[in-house]
Amino acid sequence: MKDLADSVESVEQLAAAWRGMVLDRDPDADVRDLPGIAVRWADSRFAFWNCVTLTEVGADAELLEQRLGQVADIMRAKRQPGFLWLFEDLLADDARAALDAAAGRAGLRHAFPGTGMAGDLLPLDEPGHPDLTFARVSTDDQLLAYADLNSRAYGFPLEAGRDGLAGSTLWKNNVYAYLALRDGVPVACAASVEAAGRLFVALVATDPDWQRRGYGEAVTRKALHEGGRATGLTRATLHATAAGAPVYLRIGFRPNSTVHFYGLEG
Numbered sequence: 001m002k003d004l005a006d007s008v009e010s011v012e013q014l015a016a017a018w019r020g021m022v023l024d025r026d027p028d029a030d031v032r033d034l035p036g037i038a039v040r041w042a043d044s045r046f047a048f049w050n051c052v053t054l055t056e057v058g059a060d061a062e063l064l065e066q067r068l069g070q071v072a073d074i075m076r077a078k079r080q081p082g083f084l085w086l087f088e089d090l091l092a093d094d095a096r097a098a099l100d101a102a103a104g105r106a107g108l109r110h111a112f113p114g115t116g117m118a119g120d121l122l123p124l125d126e127p128g129h130p131d132l133t134f135a136r137v138s139t140d141d142q143l144l145a146y147a148d149l150n151s152r153a154y155g156f157p158l159e160a161g162r163d164g165l166a167g168s169t170l171w172k173n174n175v176y177a178y179l180a181l182r183d184g185v186p187v188a189c190a191a192s193v194e195a196a197g198r199l200f201v202a203l204v205a206t207d208p209d210w211q212r213r214g215y216g217e218a219v220t221r222k223a224l225h226e227g228g229r230a231t232g233l234t235r236a237t238l239h240a241t242a243a244g245a246p247v248y249l250r251i252g253f254r255p256n257s258t259v260h261f262y263g264l265e266g
Contacts, residue, residue, distance in 0.1 A: 004090075006257070009198075013196065016196040022051070029043070030078075033055075039051075045164070046164025087258070109263055117248050121253065129215065148162070175192070193227070200236070204238075
């Protein structure tokens with residue numbers, strides 16, 4: 001059974017981690033904590049850096065309707081598209097039942113599902129894979145390779161991923177970001193970063209041509225191992241896509257909240 005405290009942790013981790021990511025991309029980014037709404041919006045072509053989430057616990061159907069209207073107005077005022085990350089388990093029962101209809105009335109469309117996950121799983125043993133070597137991202141070229149893997153994995157144009165990561169000093173110095181190399185060619189990537197006393201896993205991706213070989217799991221274990229060793233943290237969190245969730249279960253993460261990603265209609 002899911003613990004509501006874990007779901008609260010999940011949304012708080014998103015707000016904490018994305019604050020740093022978004023301000024790294026644009027020091028003047030829209031980073032606000034409004035009543036019931038956290039805005040983390042870089043207005044980047046990389047849509048994951050354009051984020052709004054609902055933060056109240058137990059919002060009923062009436063309050064949900066109000067918040068979704070506010071969120072849609074915020075999103076319409078931006079140049080670039082992004083997502084509402086909605087943590088279903090924070091809603092009251094009547095709000096959950098009304099969610100689809102309320103989102104439609106606000107002009108929001110469901111984009112894809114996700115799952116908040118966490119675990120007291122650190123430290124992890126040094127990982128390995130017979131096909132792979134690992135390289136920590138420390139140069140601009142490696143950062144572009146990391147961005148390109150995410151673009152290919154998530155169906156973004158290459159320039160969108162590069163707009164999200166190119167030139168970042170944060171990612172080269174403070175994020176434990178790793179490339180998995182097969183014969184010297186990047187085939188997967190994963191990163192971890194300290195966020196409010198947790199190690200947060202972000203932007204895990206595998207080249208579509210090299211999926212289902214254990215590469216994503218191996219490089220995620222590497223990012224966790226190195227991040228945990230550097231920080232001494234013992235608890236890790238992440239937000240998984242449907243495809244990624246089984247990988248994280250094998251590592252030791254457990255689900256704590258159903259996440260719905262919404263974009264604007266049209």
